[in-house]
Amino acid sequence: MGEQAAFARMNGLGNEIIVADMRGRGDRIAPAAAIALARDPATKFDQIMAIHDPKASGTDYYVEIINRDGSLAQACGNGMRCVVQALAAETGRDRFTFETLAGILTAEEHADGLISVDMGKPRFGWQEIPLAEEFADTRRIELQVGPIDAPVLHSPSVASMGNPHAIFWVDRDVWSYELEKFGPLLENHPIFPERANVSIAQVTADNALTLRTWERGVGLTRACGSAACAAAVNAARTGRTGRNVTVTVPGGPLQIEWRGDDHVIMTGPAEWEFAGSFDPATGTWTRDAAASLERGMA
Numbered sequence: 001m002g003e004q005a006a007f008a009r010m011n012g013l014g015n016e017i018i019v020a021d022m023r024g025r026g027d028r029i030a031p032a033a034a035i036a037l038a039r040d041p042a043t044k045f046d047q048i049m050a051i052h053d054p055k056a057s058g059t060d061y062y063v064e065i066i067n068r069d070g071s072l073a074q075a076c077g078n079g080m081r082c083v084v085q086a087l088a089a090e091t092g093r094d095r096f097t098f099e100t101l102a103g104i105l106t107a108e109e110h111a112d113g114l115i116s117v118d119m120g121k122p123r124f125g126w127q128e129i130p131l132a133e134e135f136a137d138t139r140r141i142e143l144q145v146g147p148i149d150a151p152v153l154h155s156p157s158v159a160s161m162g163n164p165h166a167i168f169w170v171d172r173d174v175w176s177y178e179l180e181k182f183g184p185l186l187e188n189h190p191i192f193p194e195r196a197n198v199s200i201a202q203v204t205a206d207n208a209l210t211l212r213t214w215e216r217g218v219g220l221t222r223a224c225g226s227a228a229c230a231a232a233v234n235a236a237r238t239g240r241t242g243r244n245v246t247v248t249v250p251g252g253p254l255q256i257e258w259r260g261d262d263h264v265i266m267t268g269p270a271e272w273e274f275a276g277s278f279d280p281a282t283g284t285w286t287r288d289a290a291a292s293l294e295r296g297m298a
C-alpha cells in the first residue's frame with residue numbers, strides 16, 4: 001500500500017469533484033485508482049483535481065485533472081472553484097495562480113464565498129480544438145445527428161477552452177433532447193480526434209442561456225464550467241447574446257464574462273461535502289471523521 005493522501009469530496013453546482021492533496025510527494029494518482037474511486041457510490045466523481053507542488057515559476061500549484069474514466073482533462077472550471085475553496089480554507093489566502101495542462105490560470109475567492117476563475121482565452125481555429133478536417137468558420141460546422149433530412153441536432157459551434165467543446169443550439173427546452181443517446185456518438189465522432197465535450201444550449205435572453213453537457217470521459221453531468229464558457233463565447237460570437245451571460249446548467253447558474261482582453265471569467269459557488277484519505281495507487285479510501293468537522297482537506 002502506498003502512502004495515503006488526503007482528499008475532500010466537493011461539488012461545483014453538482015459537478016462531482018474530488019480535490020486530492022498530492023503536494024510534497026513524487027507520485028501521481030493512477031488511472032486504476034481513479035476508476036476504483038469512480039465506481040464507489042460514496043466517492044463517485046466527475047473529475048479528480050490533484051493538487052501537486054508547482055512546476056512553473058510564479059505559480060502556486062500544479063493541478064492535474066482526471067476524468068471518471070481515468071483520462072486526463074486540460075480544463076475543469078467547476079473543479080478549479082472547489083480547489084480554490086479548499087486552499088482558501090487551508091491557507092487564508094484568496095488568490096491563487098495554478099498551472100494545468102491548459103496553461104496558467106488565476107482564480108480568486110470573493111468575500112461572499114463565490115469564486116471566479118480566469119479560464120484564459122478561447123480558441124476557435126479548427127486545428128486548435130482540434131477537428132479532423134479543415135473548417136474555415138467554426139461558428140457553425142457540418143455535423144448532424146438524426147435523419148439526414150430532419151436532423152435532431154446539427155451545425156454546432158465549436159471552441160477550445162483548453163479542452164474541446166461542441167455546442168448545439170436548440171429552440172426547444174434542453175431537457176426535451178435525449179443527450180444521453182446522442183452524447184456518446186458525438187463525443188467519439190471522427191471529426192473530434194481528441195473526442196469532445198458535447199453540449200446543447202438554448203438562448204433564453206440576450207444575456208442568458210440554459211445548457212446541458214455530455215462530458216468527454218464522464219457522461220451526463222449536473223454542471224460543466226468549461227462548457228458554460230464555451231457556450232457563452234460561441235453565443236456572443238454568433239450574435240446570439242452579449243458578452244456577459246448567465247449560463248444555467250442543471251446544477252444552477254454560472255456567471256460568464258468574456259472580457260475585452262479576450263479572457264473568459266467564470267464565477268460560481270463551490271461546496272464542501274466530506275474529507276478522507278486514499279491510496280493514490282489503488283483508490284482504497286477511508287472517511288476522515290476528524291477532518292470532516294473542518295472545511296479543508298486535512
Ligand SMILES: N[C@H](CCC[C@H](N)C(=O)O)C(=O)O
Pocket residue numbers: 015046047067072073074075076077078079163164197215216217218223224225226227
Ligand atoms: N467538469 C469540467 C469539465 C471537464 C471536461 C472533461 N470532461 C474533458 O475531458 O475535457 C468543468 O467544469 O469544466
